[in-house]
Amino acid sequence: MKITRRATLGMMAALAAPSILRAQSAGVQHVGVMLPFSGIASVEGLQTIKGIELAVEEFNASGRYPKTIEILREDDESNASKGVAAVRKLIENHEVPFIVGTYASAVALAATRVAREYKVPMLTGGSTGAAVTEDNPPGDPWFFRAFPDSNDQGEHTAQDIIRVLGKKKIAIMHDRTPYGTSLAEQVQRVVAAEPGGEIVFVDNYATGEQDFFPVLTRLRQIAPEAVYIGGWAADGAMMVRQAREVGLDTQFVGSGSMITDDFIRLAGPASEGFAVATLYEPGTTNPHGKAYGERHLARWGENGNTMTGLGYDSMSIGLEAMARVGEPDSAKIQQMIYKGMADFPIVTGPGEQYAKFTEKGGVLYRMMMSRVVNGKREIIAG
Incomplete structure:
Protein backbone atom coordinates (compact mmCIF):
# COMPACT_ATOMS: atom_id res chain seq x y z
CA MET A 1 0.00 0.00 0.00
CA LYS A 2 1.32 3.43 -0.89
CA ILE A 3 0.96 6.08 1.81
CA THR A 4 1.32 9.73 0.79
CA ARG A 5 4.18 11.67 2.29
CA ARG A 6 2.36 15.02 2.26
CA ALA A 7 1.02 14.52 5.76
CA THR A 8 2.23 16.29 8.86
CA LEU A 9 4.78 14.74 11.17
CA GLY A 10 2.08 14.17 13.73
CA MET A 11 -0.03 12.23 11.26
CA MET A 12 3.00 10.18 10.23
CA ALA A 13 3.80 9.29 13.79
CA ALA A 14 0.20 8.27 14.37
CA LEU A 15 0.13 6.07 11.31
CA ALA A 16 3.43 4.42 12.33
CA ALA A 17 3.53 2.58 9.03
CA PRO A 18 6.20 -0.13 9.08
CA SER A 19 6.73 0.02 5.33
CA ILE A 20 6.34 2.87 2.85
CA LEU A 21 6.82 2.28 -0.84
CA ARG A 22 7.59 5.14 -3.18
CA ALA A 23 6.50 6.04 -6.63
CA GLN A 24 9.31 7.16 -8.92
CA SER A 25 9.62 8.08 -12.56
CA ALA A 26 9.67 5.02 -14.78
CA GLY A 27 13.18 3.63 -14.97
CA VAL A 28 14.59 6.11 -12.42
CA GLN A 29 15.10 5.81 -8.67
CA HIS A 30 15.88 9.02 -6.81
CA VAL A 31 17.99 9.08 -3.65
CA GLY A 32 18.54 12.11 -1.43
CA VAL A 33 21.76 13.97 -0.68
CA MET A 34 21.94 16.86 1.77
CA LEU A 35 25.28 18.63 2.23
CA PRO A 36 26.70 22.13 2.75
CA PHE A 37 27.46 23.15 -0.83
CA SER A 38 27.79 26.76 0.30
CA GLY A 39 28.69 28.43 3.58
CA ILE A 40 31.38 27.74 6.16
CA ALA A 41 31.60 23.97 5.51
CA SER A 42 31.36 24.10 1.71
CA VAL A 43 35.00 22.95 1.45
CA GLU A 44 33.95 19.68 3.05
CA GLY A 45 30.61 19.37 1.24
CA LEU A 46 32.11 19.88 -2.22
CA GLN A 47 34.63 17.13 -1.54
CA THR A 48 32.09 14.68 -0.10
CA ILE A 49 29.84 14.88 -3.17
CA LYS A 50 32.66 13.59 -5.38
CA GLY A 51 32.71 10.30 -3.49
CA ILE A 52 28.92 10.13 -3.57
CA GLU A 53 28.76 10.66 -7.33
CA LEU A 54 31.41 8.02 -7.96
CA ALA A 55 29.49 5.52 -5.84
CA VAL A 56 26.31 6.15 -7.85
CA GLU A 57 28.12 5.90 -11.18
CA GLU A 58 29.70 2.58 -10.23
CA PHE A 59 26.43 1.22 -8.85
CA ASN A 60 24.53 2.12 -12.00
CA ALA A 61 27.23 0.46 -14.13
CA SER A 62 27.03 -2.71 -12.03
CA GLY A 63 23.39 -3.44 -12.94
CA ARG A 64 22.64 -4.30 -9.30
CA TYR A 65 19.29 -2.53 -9.42
CA PRO A 66 16.59 -2.50 -12.09
CA LYS A 67 16.34 1.30 -12.16
CA THR A 68 18.89 4.02 -12.80
CA ILE A 69 19.87 5.86 -9.63
CA GLU A 70 19.71 9.66 -9.74
CA ILE A 71 20.78 12.02 -6.96
CA LEU A 72 18.54 14.80 -5.69
CA ARG A 73 20.73 17.41 -3.96
CA GLU A 74 19.85 19.89 -1.24
CA ASP A 75 22.19 22.56 0.16
CA ASP A 76 21.76 22.92 3.94
CA GLU A 77 24.45 25.64 4.20
CA SER A 78 25.44 24.16 7.61
CA ASN A 79 22.21 25.64 8.95
CA ALA A 80 19.90 23.47 11.08
CA SER A 81 16.67 25.13 9.94
CA LYS A 82 17.63 24.73 6.30
CA GLY A 83 18.63 21.15 6.98
CA VAL A 84 15.21 20.34 8.42
CA ALA A 85 13.54 21.99 5.43
CA ALA A 86 15.77 20.02 3.06
CA VAL A 87 14.85 16.71 4.68
CA ARG A 88 11.16 17.51 4.49
CA LYS A 89 11.49 18.42 0.82
CA LEU A 90 13.40 15.26 -0.07
CA ILE A 91 10.91 13.05 1.76
CA GLU A 92 7.58 14.80 1.20
CA ASN A 93 8.11 16.04 -2.38
CA HIS A 94 10.44 13.40 -3.77
CA GLU A 95 9.78 10.34 -1.59
CA VAL A 96 13.43 9.29 -1.41
CA PRO A 97 14.02 5.92 0.30
CA PHE A 98 17.13 7.14 2.15
CA ILE A 99 19.26 10.26 2.51
CA VAL A 100 23.02 10.70 2.57
CA GLY A 101 23.85 13.71 4.73
CA THR A 102 24.97 15.86 6.23
CA TYR A 103 28.29 17.25 7.49
CA ALA A 104 27.61 19.69 10.34
CA SER A 105 26.63 17.71 13.43
CA ALA A 106 24.10 20.29 14.67
CA VAL A 107 22.36 20.09 11.30
CA ALA A 108 22.53 16.30 11.30
CA LEU A 109 20.97 16.11 14.77
CA ALA A 110 18.01 18.31 13.83
CA ALA A 111 17.53 16.72 10.41
CA THR A 112 17.74 13.10 11.52
CA ARG A 113 15.02 13.61 14.12
CA VAL A 114 12.68 14.63 11.32
CA ALA A 115 13.81 11.75 9.09
CA ARG A 116 13.29 9.32 11.97
CA GLU A 117 9.72 10.52 12.40
CA TYR A 118 9.13 9.72 8.74
CA LYS A 119 11.00 6.40 9.12
CA VAL A 120 13.61 7.27 6.48
CA PRO A 121 17.23 6.31 7.26
CA MET A 122 20.08 8.80 6.96
CA LEU A 123 23.73 7.91 6.35
CA THR A 124 26.02 10.76 7.29
CA GLY A 125 28.32 12.34 4.75
CA GLY A 126 30.77 13.38 7.46
CA SER A 127 29.05 14.31 10.75
CA THR A 128 31.35 13.18 13.56
CA GLY A 129 29.52 14.59 16.60
CA ALA A 130 28.82 11.74 19.02
CA ALA A 131 25.52 13.39 20.04
CA VAL A 132 23.90 12.42 16.73
CA THR A 133 24.32 8.66 17.02
CA GLU A 134 23.73 8.88 20.77
CA ASP A 135 20.31 10.32 19.91
CA ASN A 136 19.41 7.02 18.19
CA PRO A 137 17.14 4.65 20.11
CA PRO A 138 19.40 1.70 21.08
CA GLY A 139 18.78 -1.18 18.70
CA ASP A 140 16.73 0.99 16.33
CA PRO A 141 19.12 3.46 14.67
CA TRP A 142 17.92 5.67 11.82
CA PHE A 143 21.08 7.77 11.60
CA PHE A 144 24.14 5.78 10.50
CA ARG A 145 27.81 6.71 10.76
CA ALA A 146 30.18 4.24 9.07
CA PHE A 147 33.20 5.61 10.93
CA PRO A 148 34.21 6.61 14.51
CA ASP A 149 32.50 9.51 16.29
CA LEU A 279 40.10 8.14 8.02
CA TYR A 280 41.44 7.76 4.50
CA GLU A 281 44.60 8.50 2.50
CA PRO A 282 45.72 7.12 -0.89
CA GLY A 283 48.52 5.32 0.99
CA THR A 284 46.02 3.44 3.15
CA THR A 285 46.58 -0.14 4.29
CA ASN A 286 42.92 -0.86 3.51
CA PRO A 287 42.90 -2.87 0.25
CA HIS A 288 39.38 -1.72 -0.60
CA GLY A 289 40.44 1.86 0.07
CA LYS A 290 43.51 1.56 -2.11
CA ALA A 291 41.44 0.25 -5.04
CA TYR A 292 38.89 3.03 -4.49
CA GLY A 293 41.71 5.59 -4.54
CA GLU A 294 42.79 4.44 -7.98
CA ARG A 295 39.24 4.74 -9.31
CA HIS A 296 38.77 8.15 -7.71
CA LEU A 297 41.98 9.45 -9.25
CA ALA A 298 40.94 8.15 -12.68
CA ARG A 299 37.47 9.74 -12.36
CA TRP A 300 38.36 13.13 -10.88
CA GLY A 301 42.03 13.62 -11.74
CA GLU A 302 42.94 14.11 -8.08
CA ASN A 303 43.53 11.93 -5.04
CA GLY A 304 40.69 10.95 -2.76
CA ASN A 305 40.62 11.99 0.89
CA THR A 306 38.61 11.38 4.03
CA MET A 307 35.65 13.47 2.82
CA THR A 308 35.42 11.74 -0.55
CA GLY A 309 35.87 8.35 1.12
CA LEU A 310 33.07 8.99 3.61
CA GLY A 311 30.73 10.12 0.85
CA TYR A 312 31.60 7.03 -1.18
CA ASP A 313 31.06 4.66 1.76
CA SER A 314 27.76 6.17 2.90
CA MET A 315 26.17 6.18 -0.55
CA SER A 316 27.54 2.71 -1.36
CA ILE A 317 26.05 1.28 1.84
CA GLY A 318 22.65 2.83 1.17
CA LEU A 319 22.54 1.63 -2.43
CA GLU A 320 23.72 -1.87 -1.56
CA ALA A 321 21.11 -2.14 1.19
CA MET A 322 18.38 -1.11 -1.25
CA ALA A 323 19.65 -3.64 -3.79
CA ARG A 324 19.62 -6.41 -1.20
CA VAL A 325 16.08 -5.47 -0.16
CA GLY A 326 15.06 -5.29 -3.82
CA GLU A 327 12.77 -2.27 -3.49
CA PRO A 328 12.85 1.36 -2.23
CA ASP A 329 11.26 0.48 1.10
CA SER A 330 12.77 2.72 3.78
CA ALA A 331 11.90 0.52 6.76
CA LYS A 332 13.43 -2.55 5.11
CA ILE A 333 16.48 -0.57 4.01
CA GLN A 334 16.99 0.65 7.58
CA GLN A 335 16.92 -2.89 8.89
CA MET A 336 19.27 -4.09 6.16
CA ILE A 337 21.77 -1.33 6.92
CA TYR A 338 21.63 -2.09 10.64
CA LYS A 339 21.69 -5.88 10.55
CA GLY A 340 22.64 -7.06 7.09
CA MET A 341 25.79 -5.23 5.94
CA ALA A 342 28.50 -6.68 8.18
CA ASP A 343 30.03 -8.38 5.12
CA PHE A 344 30.08 -5.19 3.02
CA PRO A 345 33.57 -3.63 2.77
CA ILE A 346 34.16 0.08 3.32
CA VAL A 347 37.09 2.09 2.00
CA THR A 348 37.86 4.16 5.12
CA GLY A 349 39.88 3.03 8.11
CA PRO A 350 43.12 1.05 8.41
CA GLY A 351 43.26 -2.58 7.25
CA GLU A 352 40.05 -4.28 6.16
CA GLN A 353 36.90 -2.62 7.48
CA TYR A 354 33.22 -3.53 7.03
CA ALA A 355 29.82 -1.88 7.54
CA LYS A 356 29.13 -3.59 10.85
CA PHE A 357 26.99 -1.16 12.81
CA THR A 358 26.58 -0.95 16.59
CA GLU A 359 23.17 -0.68 18.25
CA LYS A 360 23.63 3.11 18.14
CA GLY A 361 24.36 3.14 14.39
CA GLY A 362 28.14 3.59 14.39
CA VAL A 363 31.12 1.65 13.05
CA LEU A 364 34.17 1.31 15.29
CA TYR A 365 37.84 1.32 14.30
CA ARG A 366 40.94 3.29 15.23
CA MET A 367 41.56 6.50 13.35
CA MET A 368 44.86 7.26 11.66
CA MET A 369 47.03 10.38 11.71
CA SER A 370 48.67 12.07 8.72
CA ARG A 371 51.24 14.82 8.42
CA VAL A 372 51.85 17.24 5.54
CA VAL A 373 55.28 16.59 4.02
CA ASN A 374 56.34 18.54 0.92
CA GLY A 375 52.75 19.61 0.38
CA LYS A 376 51.29 16.07 0.59
CA ARG A 377 49.74 14.14 3.47
CA GLU A 378 51.54 11.00 4.64
CA ILE A 379 50.17 8.52 7.17
CA ILE A 380 52.32 8.49 10.31
CA ALA A 381 50.08 6.46 12.64
CA GLY A 382 47.40 3.82 12.24
Whole structure:
Protein backbone atom coordinates (compact mmCIF):
# COMPACT_ATOMS: atom_id res chain seq x y z
CA MET A 1 0.00 0.00 0.00
CA LYS A 2 1.32 3.43 -0.89
CA ILE A 3 0.96 6.08 1.81
CA THR A 4 1.32 9.73 0.79
CA ARG A 5 4.18 11.67 2.29
CA ARG A 6 2.36 15.02 2.26
CA ALA A 7 1.02 14.52 5.76
CA THR A 8 2.23 16.29 8.86
CA LEU A 9 4.78 14.74 11.17
CA GLY A 10 2.08 14.17 13.73
CA MET A 11 -0.03 12.23 11.26
CA MET A 12 3.00 10.18 10.23
CA ALA A 13 3.80 9.29 13.79
CA ALA A 14 0.20 8.27 14.37
CA LEU A 15 0.13 6.07 11.31
CA ALA A 16 3.43 4.42 12.33
CA ALA A 17 3.53 2.58 9.03
CA PRO A 18 6.20 -0.13 9.08
CA SER A 19 6.73 0.02 5.33
CA ILE A 20 6.34 2.87 2.85
CA LEU A 21 6.82 2.28 -0.84
CA ARG A 22 7.59 5.14 -3.18
CA ALA A 23 6.50 6.04 -6.63
CA GLN A 24 9.31 7.16 -8.92
CA SER A 25 9.62 8.08 -12.56
CA ALA A 26 9.67 5.02 -14.78
CA GLY A 27 13.18 3.63 -14.97
CA VAL A 28 14.59 6.11 -12.42
CA GLN A 29 15.10 5.81 -8.67
CA HIS A 30 15.88 9.02 -6.81
CA VAL A 31 17.99 9.08 -3.65
CA GLY A 32 18.54 12.11 -1.43
CA VAL A 33 21.76 13.97 -0.68
CA MET A 34 21.94 16.86 1.77
CA LEU A 35 25.28 18.63 2.23
CA PRO A 36 26.70 22.13 2.75
CA PHE A 37 27.46 23.15 -0.83
CA SER A 38 27.79 26.76 0.30
CA GLY A 39 28.69 28.43 3.58
CA ILE A 40 31.38 27.74 6.16
CA ALA A 41 31.60 23.97 5.51
CA SER A 42 31.36 24.10 1.71
CA VAL A 43 35.00 22.95 1.45
CA GLU A 44 33.95 19.68 3.05
CA GLY A 45 30.61 19.37 1.24
CA LEU A 46 32.11 19.88 -2.22
CA GLN A 47 34.63 17.13 -1.54
CA THR A 48 32.09 14.68 -0.10
CA ILE A 49 29.84 14.88 -3.17
CA LYS A 50 32.66 13.59 -5.38
CA GLY A 51 32.71 10.30 -3.49
CA ILE A 52 28.92 10.13 -3.57
CA GLU A 53 28.76 10.66 -7.33
CA LEU A 54 31.41 8.02 -7.96
CA ALA A 55 29.49 5.52 -5.84
CA VAL A 56 26.31 6.15 -7.85
CA GLU A 57 28.12 5.90 -11.18
CA GLU A 58 29.70 2.58 -10.23
CA PHE A 59 26.43 1.22 -8.85
CA ASN A 60 24.53 2.12 -12.00
CA ALA A 61 27.23 0.46 -14.13
CA SER A 62 27.03 -2.71 -12.03
CA GLY A 63 23.39 -3.44 -12.94
CA ARG A 64 22.64 -4.30 -9.30
CA TYR A 65 19.29 -2.53 -9.42
CA PRO A 66 16.59 -2.50 -12.09
CA LYS A 67 16.34 1.30 -12.16
CA THR A 68 18.89 4.02 -12.80
CA ILE A 69 19.87 5.86 -9.63
CA GLU A 70 19.71 9.66 -9.74
CA ILE A 71 20.78 12.02 -6.96
CA LEU A 72 18.54 14.80 -5.69
CA ARG A 73 20.73 17.41 -3.96
CA GLU A 74 19.85 19.89 -1.24
CA ASP A 75 22.19 22.56 0.16
CA ASP A 76 21.76 22.92 3.94
CA GLU A 77 24.45 25.64 4.20
CA SER A 78 25.44 24.16 7.61
CA ASN A 79 22.21 25.64 8.95
CA ALA A 80 19.90 23.47 11.08
CA SER A 81 16.67 25.13 9.94
CA LYS A 82 17.63 24.73 6.30
CA GLY A 83 18.63 21.15 6.98
CA VAL A 84 15.21 20.34 8.42
CA ALA A 85 13.54 21.99 5.43
CA ALA A 86 15.77 20.02 3.06
CA VAL A 87 14.85 16.71 4.68
CA ARG A 88 11.16 17.51 4.49
CA LYS A 89 11.49 18.42 0.82
CA LEU A 90 13.40 15.26 -0.07
CA ILE A 91 10.91 13.05 1.76
CA GLU A 92 7.58 14.80 1.20
CA ASN A 93 8.11 16.04 -2.38
CA HIS A 94 10.44 13.40 -3.77
CA GLU A 95 9.78 10.34 -1.59
CA VAL A 96 13.43 9.29 -1.41
CA PRO A 97 14.02 5.92 0.30
CA PHE A 98 17.13 7.14 2.15
CA ILE A 99 19.26 10.26 2.51
CA VAL A 100 23.02 10.70 2.57
CA GLY A 101 23.85 13.71 4.73
CA THR A 102 24.97 15.86 6.23
CA TYR A 103 28.29 17.25 7.49
CA ALA A 104 27.61 19.69 10.34
CA SER A 105 26.63 17.71 13.43
CA ALA A 106 24.10 20.29 14.67
CA VAL A 107 22.36 20.09 11.30
CA ALA A 108 22.53 16.30 11.30
CA LEU A 109 20.97 16.11 14.77
CA ALA A 110 18.01 18.31 13.83
CA ALA A 111 17.53 16.72 10.41
CA THR A 112 17.74 13.10 11.52
CA ARG A 113 15.02 13.61 14.12
CA VAL A 114 12.68 14.63 11.32
CA ALA A 115 13.81 11.75 9.09
CA ARG A 116 13.29 9.32 11.97
CA GLU A 117 9.72 10.52 12.40
CA TYR A 118 9.13 9.72 8.74
CA LYS A 119 11.00 6.40 9.12
CA VAL A 120 13.61 7.27 6.48
CA PRO A 121 17.23 6.31 7.26
CA MET A 122 20.08 8.80 6.96
CA LEU A 123 23.73 7.91 6.35
CA THR A 124 26.02 10.76 7.29
CA GLY A 125 28.32 12.34 4.75
CA GLY A 126 30.77 13.38 7.46
CA SER A 127 29.05 14.31 10.75
CA THR A 128 31.35 13.18 13.56
CA GLY A 129 29.52 14.59 16.60
CA ALA A 130 28.82 11.74 19.02
CA ALA A 131 25.52 13.39 20.04
CA VAL A 132 23.90 12.42 16.73
CA THR A 133 24.32 8.66 17.02
CA GLU A 134 23.73 8.88 20.77
CA ASP A 135 20.31 10.32 19.91
CA ASN A 136 19.41 7.02 18.19
CA PRO A 137 17.14 4.65 20.11
CA PRO A 138 19.40 1.70 21.08
CA GLY A 139 18.78 -1.18 18.70
CA ASP A 140 16.73 0.99 16.33
CA PRO A 141 19.12 3.46 14.67
CA TRP A 142 17.92 5.67 11.82
CA PHE A 143 21.08 7.77 11.60
CA PHE A 144 24.14 5.78 10.50
CA ARG A 145 27.81 6.71 10.76
CA ALA A 146 30.18 4.24 9.07
CA PHE A 147 33.20 5.61 10.93
CA PRO A 148 34.21 6.61 14.51
CA ASP A 149 32.50 9.51 16.29
CA SER A 150 34.03 12.64 17.83
CA ASN A 151 34.72 10.87 21.12
CA ASP A 152 36.87 8.30 19.37
CA GLN A 153 38.46 10.92 17.12
CA GLY A 154 39.40 13.08 20.09
CA GLU A 155 40.79 10.12 22.00
CA HIS A 156 42.83 8.71 19.14
CA THR A 157 44.18 12.12 18.14
CA ALA A 158 45.16 13.07 21.69
CA GLN A 159 46.98 9.77 22.12
CA ASP A 160 48.85 10.26 18.83
CA ILE A 161 49.87 13.83 19.74
CA ILE A 162 51.66 12.47 22.80
CA ARG A 163 52.72 8.98 21.72
CA VAL A 164 53.54 9.56 18.04
CA LEU A 165 54.40 13.28 17.83
CA GLY A 166 55.99 13.33 21.28
CA LYS A 167 54.26 16.55 22.36
CA LYS A 168 52.99 16.90 25.94
CA LYS A 169 52.26 20.59 26.59
CA ILE A 170 49.08 21.04 24.56
CA ALA A 171 46.96 24.10 23.76
CA ILE A 172 43.43 23.70 22.39
CA MET A 173 41.53 25.99 20.05
CA HIS A 174 38.01 24.92 19.06
CA ASP A 175 34.92 26.39 17.48
CA ARG A 176 31.63 26.53 19.38
CA THR A 177 29.80 23.92 17.34
CA PRO A 178 28.91 20.55 18.93
CA TYR A 179 31.65 19.04 16.74
CA GLY A 180 34.42 21.35 17.92
CA THR A 181 33.28 21.38 21.54
CA SER A 182 33.04 17.61 21.88
CA LEU A 183 36.45 17.13 20.29
CA ALA A 184 38.03 19.65 22.64
CA GLU A 185 36.49 18.02 25.69
CA GLN A 186 37.74 14.59 24.66
CA VAL A 187 41.26 15.82 23.87
CA GLN A 188 41.44 17.52 27.27
CA ARG A 189 40.36 14.37 29.07
CA VAL A 190 42.74 12.04 27.25
CA VAL A 191 45.78 14.36 27.42
CA ALA A 192 45.27 14.74 31.18
CA ALA A 193 45.27 10.94 31.53
CA GLU A 194 48.50 10.45 29.54
CA PRO A 195 51.81 10.38 31.49
CA GLY A 196 53.27 13.88 31.34
CA GLY A 197 50.32 15.26 29.38
CA GLU A 198 49.35 18.83 30.23
CA ILE A 199 46.75 21.22 28.84
CA VAL A 200 48.30 24.69 29.00
CA PHE A 201 45.62 26.73 27.23
CA VAL A 202 42.02 26.38 25.99
CA ASP A 203 40.00 28.91 24.02
CA ASN A 204 37.11 28.91 21.56
CA TYR A 205 36.17 30.97 18.53
CA ALA A 206 33.23 31.66 16.26
CA THR A 207 33.00 29.87 12.93
CA GLY A 208 34.09 32.15 10.13
CA GLU A 209 36.57 34.02 12.36
CA GLN A 210 38.97 36.15 10.32
CA ASP A 211 41.32 37.50 13.01
CA PHE A 212 43.21 35.01 15.17
CA PHE A 213 46.18 37.35 15.70
CA PRO A 214 45.43 38.30 19.36
CA VAL A 215 45.05 34.73 20.59
CA LEU A 216 48.00 33.50 18.52
CA THR A 217 50.18 36.22 20.06
CA ARG A 218 49.20 34.93 23.50
CA LEU A 219 50.04 31.40 22.44
CA ARG A 220 53.46 32.53 21.26
CA GLN A 221 54.14 33.71 24.83
CA ILE A 222 52.81 30.46 26.36
CA ALA A 223 54.91 28.39 23.91
CA PRO A 224 52.90 25.12 23.80
CA GLU A 225 54.56 22.12 22.18
CA ALA A 226 51.42 21.55 20.09
CA VAL A 227 48.15 23.34 19.31
CA TYR A 228 45.09 21.22 18.60
CA ILE A 229 42.38 22.82 16.43
CA GLY A 230 38.85 21.42 16.51
CA GLY A 231 36.57 22.91 13.87
CA TRP A 232 36.03 23.63 10.18
CA ALA A 233 38.80 23.46 7.58
CA ALA A 234 38.55 27.10 6.47
CA ASP A 235 38.97 28.37 10.04
CA GLY A 236 41.85 26.00 10.73
CA ALA A 237 43.68 27.08 7.59
CA MET A 238 43.24 30.75 8.54
CA MET A 239 44.66 30.09 12.00
CA VAL A 240 47.67 28.14 10.74
CA ARG A 241 48.46 30.80 8.14
CA GLN A 242 48.21 33.64 10.66
CA ALA A 243 50.35 31.70 13.19
CA ARG A 244 53.24 31.82 10.77
CA GLU A 245 52.76 35.57 10.39
CA VAL A 246 53.03 36.17 14.17
CA GLY A 247 56.02 33.83 14.50
CA LEU A 248 54.29 31.06 16.45
CA ASP A 249 56.49 28.04 15.80
CA THR A 250 54.70 24.97 17.12
CA GLN A 251 53.17 21.68 15.99
CA PHE A 252 49.61 22.25 14.77
CA VAL A 253 47.22 19.29 14.82
CA GLY A 254 43.77 19.45 13.26
CA SER A 255 40.45 17.68 13.51
CA GLY A 256 39.19 15.40 10.75
CA SER A 257 37.62 18.25 8.79
CA MET A 258 41.08 19.45 7.79
CA ILE A 259 42.18 16.46 5.75
CA THR A 260 41.65 17.64 2.19
CA ASP A 261 43.98 19.16 -0.36
CA ASP A 262 41.76 22.23 -0.11
CA PHE A 263 43.08 22.78 3.41
CA ILE A 264 46.67 22.63 2.14
CA ARG A 265 45.82 25.12 -0.60
CA LEU A 266 44.09 27.46 1.85
CA ALA A 267 46.90 27.33 4.41
CA GLY A 268 49.65 27.52 1.79
CA PRO A 269 53.27 26.94 2.90
CA ALA A 270 52.15 27.20 6.54
CA SER A 271 50.51 23.78 6.17
CA GLU A 272 53.92 22.06 6.04
CA GLY A 273 54.25 19.76 9.05
CA PHE A 274 50.56 20.08 9.92
CA ALA A 275 49.21 16.84 11.42
CA VAL A 276 45.61 15.74 11.22
CA ALA A 277 43.28 12.93 12.22
CA THR A 278 42.36 10.96 9.13
CA LEU A 279 40.10 8.14 8.02
CA TYR A 280 41.44 7.76 4.50
CA GLU A 281 44.60 8.50 2.50
CA PRO A 282 45.72 7.12 -0.89
CA GLY A 283 48.52 5.32 0.99
CA THR A 284 46.02 3.44 3.15
CA THR A 285 46.58 -0.14 4.29
CA ASN A 286 42.92 -0.86 3.51
CA PRO A 287 42.90 -2.87 0.25
CA HIS A 288 39.38 -1.72 -0.60
CA GLY A 289 40.44 1.86 0.07
CA LYS A 290 43.51 1.56 -2.11
CA ALA A 291 41.44 0.25 -5.04
CA TYR A 292 38.89 3.03 -4.49
CA GLY A 293 41.71 5.59 -4.54
CA GLU A 294 42.79 4.44 -7.98
CA ARG A 295 39.24 4.74 -9.31
CA HIS A 296 38.77 8.15 -7.71
CA LEU A 297 41.98 9.45 -9.25
CA ALA A 298 40.94 8.15 -12.68
CA ARG A 299 37.47 9.74 -12.36
CA TRP A 300 38.36 13.13 -10.88
CA GLY A 301 42.03 13.62 -11.74
CA GLU A 302 42.94 14.11 -8.08
CA ASN A 303 43.53 11.93 -5.04
CA GLY A 304 40.69 10.95 -2.76
CA ASN A 305 40.62 11.99 0.89
CA THR A 306 38.61 11.38 4.03
CA MET A 307 35.65 13.47 2.82
CA THR A 308 35.42 11.74 -0.55
CA GLY A 309 35.87 8.35 1.12
CA LEU A 310 33.07 8.99 3.61
CA GLY A 311 30.73 10.12 0.85
CA TYR A 312 31.60 7.03 -1.18
CA ASP A 313 31.06 4.66 1.76
CA SER A 314 27.76 6.17 2.90
CA MET A 315 26.17 6.18 -0.55
CA SER A 316 27.54 2.71 -1.36
CA ILE A 317 26.05 1.28 1.84
CA GLY A 318 22.65 2.83 1.17
CA LEU A 319 22.54 1.63 -2.43
CA GLU A 320 23.72 -1.87 -1.56
CA ALA A 321 21.11 -2.14 1.19
CA MET A 322 18.38 -1.11 -1.25
CA ALA A 323 19.65 -3.64 -3.79
CA ARG A 324 19.62 -6.41 -1.20
CA VAL A 325 16.08 -5.47 -0.16
CA GLY A 326 15.06 -5.29 -3.82
CA GLU A 327 12.77 -2.27 -3.49
CA PRO A 328 12.85 1.36 -2.23
CA ASP A 329 11.26 0.48 1.10
CA SER A 330 12.77 2.72 3.78
CA ALA A 331 11.90 0.52 6.76
CA LYS A 332 13.43 -2.55 5.11
CA ILE A 333 16.48 -0.57 4.01
CA GLN A 334 16.99 0.65 7.58
CA GLN A 335 16.92 -2.89 8.89
CA MET A 336 19.27 -4.09 6.16
CA ILE A 337 21.77 -1.33 6.92
CA TYR A 338 21.63 -2.09 10.64
CA LYS A 339 21.69 -5.88 10.55
CA GLY A 340 22.64 -7.06 7.09
CA MET A 341 25.79 -5.23 5.94
CA ALA A 342 28.50 -6.68 8.18
CA ASP A 343 30.03 -8.38 5.12
CA PHE A 344 30.08 -5.19 3.02
CA PRO A 345 33.57 -3.63 2.77
CA ILE A 346 34.16 0.08 3.32
CA VAL A 347 37.09 2.09 2.00
CA THR A 348 37.86 4.16 5.12
CA GLY A 349 39.88 3.03 8.11
CA PRO A 350 43.12 1.05 8.41
CA GLY A 351 43.26 -2.58 7.25
CA GLU A 352 40.05 -4.28 6.16
CA GLN A 353 36.90 -2.62 7.48
CA TYR A 354 33.22 -3.53 7.03
CA ALA A 355 29.82 -1.88 7.54
CA LYS A 356 29.13 -3.59 10.85
CA PHE A 357 26.99 -1.16 12.81
CA THR A 358 26.58 -0.95 16.59
CA GLU A 359 23.17 -0.68 18.25
CA LYS A 360 23.63 3.11 18.14
CA GLY A 361 24.36 3.14 14.39
CA GLY A 362 28.14 3.59 14.39
CA VAL A 363 31.12 1.65 13.05
CA LEU A 364 34.17 1.31 15.29
CA TYR A 365 37.84 1.32 14.30
CA ARG A 366 40.94 3.29 15.23
CA MET A 367 41.56 6.50 13.35
CA MET A 368 44.86 7.26 11.66
CA MET A 369 47.03 10.38 11.71
CA SER A 370 48.67 12.07 8.72
CA ARG A 371 51.24 14.82 8.42
CA VAL A 372 51.85 17.24 5.54
CA VAL A 373 55.28 16.59 4.02
CA ASN A 374 56.34 18.54 0.92
CA GLY A 375 52.75 19.61 0.38
CA LYS A 376 51.29 16.07 0.59
CA ARG A 377 49.74 14.14 3.47
CA GLU A 378 51.54 11.00 4.64
CA ILE A 379 50.17 8.52 7.17
CA ILE A 380 52.32 8.49 10.31
CA ALA A 381 50.08 6.46 12.64
CA GLY A 382 47.40 3.82 12.24
